[in-house]
Amino acid sequence: MRGIFKKLFLTYVLVIVVSSAIIAIFTDYVLKEYYKDEIAHELEVSAVLVEDMMENFAFAKNPSKLQNFVKRLGEKIKTRITIVNSDGTVFADSESDPETMENHKDRPEMEKALSGIIGKSVRHSDTLNIDMMYVAIPLKSNGNLSGAIRLSIFLSDINRKIKQIHKIIIVSVLIGILAALLLSFIVGKSFVNPILLMKTAAEKISKGDFNQKLDFKANDELARLGHSLNAMSEELQKNITETEREKNELSIVLSDMVEGVILVDKNRRIIMLNQSLSNMLYLRSDEAVGRHSWEILGNEEINNAIESTLAKAEPVRKDITILLPEEKYIQVQTSVIYDENNELYGVVGVFHDITQIRKLENMRTEFVANVSHELKTPLTAISGFIETLKEGAINDKKEASKFLDIMQANTERLNNLINDMLVISKSESKEMKLELKKVNIEKILESISSMYKERIDKKSQKLIFEIANNFTEITADEEKLIQIFSNLIDNAIKFTGQGGVITVKCYDVQDKIKIEVSDTGIGIPKEHLPRIFERFYRVDKARSREMGGTGLGLAIVKHLIQLHGGTVSVESQPGRGSSFTVVLPKEINS
Ligand SMILES: Nc1ncnc2c1ncn2[C@@H]1O[C@H](COP(=O)(O)OP(=O)(O)OP(=O)(O)O)[C@@H](O)[C@H]1O
Ligand SMILES: [Mg+2]
Structure with missing residues (x-):
């Protein structure tokens, strides 16, 4: 037995026992009184009968005959009969010899009977030394009071009955109590069982298991409570699902965002930090939540931005540079x-990686500088010679x-430079x-080799073709392929010494298809290596320029190959040579 059922059952038991006891005591009292009254009445009736008998029989005048009659009758009706005359002297008695008995x-009871009314008394009999009940009625002869008839009974007989x-x-009462207990047990259970079911269901719900359906057949308050619990669980599940969905959506948005996002409370504790920010700042996001921002971010400028936002309650925007592990x-x-409540809660920080934009900006300024420089050099030469010619050199035919x-x-x-730039743009x-x-x-490839034959021969170089013969044709733009491989072969010749x-x-x-152009040049x-495909990029600027290079060749190569859906890569060892590998699809869809 547990809790509520115990309480309920014990209350039932108490109520049942107390009320049964009250009923028992009351019934006992009422019955006892009723029984005594009944017996007194019986005695009275019997006394009247005895009086009647005495009136009708002559022996009433004869003391010894009367004594015999009284004795016999007393035995028969198991009642003591005593007859006294008007002065209280005992005349006859069914239990004792009247001669030996004192005046009554x-x-x-006799006092009352002798005064003409019925007398009743319950007391100890000195004659028989026992508790008795007495009923006495007046005895009349010819209308005059001549004595009294008293009938008495042992109280022990009454007590036995009682x-x-x-x-x-x-x-x-015991049967009643048992039945009531059984009933209260059943009723108690029928109360407590649904409550226990609801308790278990509520416990499960509190642990997040919402599949709790309570089905009570009855239509009482408990059943209605059960239905309310069902409704509550459904509503709760709906709300939780909704909240979770919103949370998931938010976390998907945050985790899919390119921008880094951090949420810090006013105590500088990190509430949320997305994956992009971890990647951007090389953090371990799984350790960040709950820790202090200055512990995790480790960048003074960012922490200063957070501090200043909290201190001034104003947004901050600034560009920061991270040097390690890469710029x-x-x-x-x-x-x-x-x-x-409109109180300061914390700071949200959004981080954009602008490295690429910065690089592009740098490239653009570099490009403008490079272009100007590249244009300027030949222009300076041209205008210089025009000047020289104007100053008189024109007259020297040979010099001119x-x-x-x-x-x-x-x-x-x-x-050439302008053409290259046009191609690129x-x-x-x-x-x-x-x-x-x-x-x-x-x-x-053969036509390109003939284009470069003279230069190759001049440098006593060898150009070897190793072409697998299992394919002949690919789909491509012929002119652009010529441009690609001319550039690669031109570089190879240019950056390879005599006899290479x-x-x-x-x-x-x-x-x-794969085409590898390798040389035994300077490498x-x-x-x-990562930068040689950039526009204007030359390993040795002075040397390349001397050789007429602008550093646009490989940039063009890369673009043209990409247009064909292909790739280009390079491997090189300084002093031993370089190898450019071009991969092109055999078929491309324009
Ligand atoms: N085969 C090679 N061996 C060694 N260095 C090379 C080779 N090919 C390219 N390079 C290096 O890469 C740089 C860029 O090459 P790229 O072809 O773009 O420019 P360039 O040949 O100098 O000028 P351009 O091609 O415009 O005449 C070269 O300046 C050179 O330093
Ligand atoms: Mg080149």
């Missing part, structure tokens, strides 16, 4: 957030023709369209 005038009644009462430019924008040659070479260089602005057709790679070897390998890999130091 003073007995309370004891029997007691037994009956006790047994019925990064980050734009930080903080805002104050307030809680529902030499100057004009130089001017022509510089003009050509300007022309066209390809970058996506204006360039490929004119696709079936082209024979082998033929293209240039090898062009061509083979297919599934639906692609490219490792640190320059």
Whole structure:
């Protein structure tokens, strides 16, 4: 037995026992009185009968006959009969010899009977030494009071009867109590069971298990409470699902955001930090929540931004630079957030990685500087020679023709430079369209080799082709392919010394072809490799310029290859040579 059921049941028991006891005591009292009255009445009736009998029989006048009659009758009706005359002298008695008995005038019941009314008394009998009940009636002859007739009964007989009644009462009360207990047990259970079910359901609900359906058949308050619990659980589940959905949506948005986001409370504790920010600042986001922002962020400028936002309750925007492990430019924008009571809650910080934008900006300024410089050099030369010619050199035919040659070479260089830049700007602005057709790679490479034959021979270099013969044609823009491989071969010749070897390998890999242009030239130091495809980038600026290079060749190569959906990569060892690998799809869809 537990809790509520115990209380309920014990209360029932108490109520049942107390009320049964009251009923038992009351019943006992009432029955006892009723029984005594009944017996007194019986005695009275019997006394009247005895009087009647005495009137009708002559023996009444004969003392010994009367004594016999009284004795016999007393035995028969199991009642003591005493007859006294008007002065209280005992005349006859069914239990004792009247001769030996004292005057009964003073007995309370006799006193009343002798005064003409019925007397009743319960007391101890001196004669029989026992408790008795007495009923006496006046005895009349010819209308005059001549004595009294008293009938009495042992109280022990009455008590025996009353004891029997007691037994009956006790047994019925016990049966009643048992039945009531059984009933209260059943009723108690029927009360407590639904409550226990609801308790278990509520406990499960509090642990997040909302599949609790209480189904009570009855239509009482408990059943209604059960239904309310069901409704509450459903509502709660709906609300929680809704909140979770919102939370998930928010966390998906936050985690998918490119921008880094951090939420810090006014005590500088991190409430939320998204993956982008962890990646951007190289943090461990799983350890961040709950810790102090200055502990986790470890960047003074960011912490200062947070502090200043909290101190002034104003947004802060600033660009910061991170140097390690790699240089990064980050734009930080903080805002104050307030809680529902409009009190300062904390700071939200949004971080944009602007490294790429910065790099592009730098490239643009660098580009402008480079272009101006590249244009300026030949222009300075041209205007210088024009000046010299004007000052008189024009008259020296031989000298003049030499100057004009130089001017022509510089003009050509300007022309080439402008052409290269046009190619680049066209390809970058996506204006360039490929004119696709079936082209024979082998033929293209051969025609390029004839273009460079003179330069190769001059440097006593060797150009070797290793072309796998299992394919002949690919879909591409022929002119652009010529541009790509001319540039690569031109570089190879240019950056390879006397007697070097240039090898062009061509083979297919599934639906692609690979063309490797390798040389045994000066090679490219490792640190320059990632940048050589940038516009105007040259490893050794002075040397390349001397050789007429502007550093646009590889940038053009890369763009043209990308337009074909291909890739280009480089491997190189300084002093031993370089190898450029171009991968192109055999078929491309324009
Ligand atoms: N085969 C190579 N061997 C060694 N260095 C090379 C080779 N190819 C390119 N480079 C390096 O890469 C730089 C960029 O090459 P790129 O072709 O873009 O410019 P360039 O040849 O100098 O000028 P341009 O091609 O415009 O005449 C070169 O200046 C050179 O330093
Ligand atoms: Mg080049």
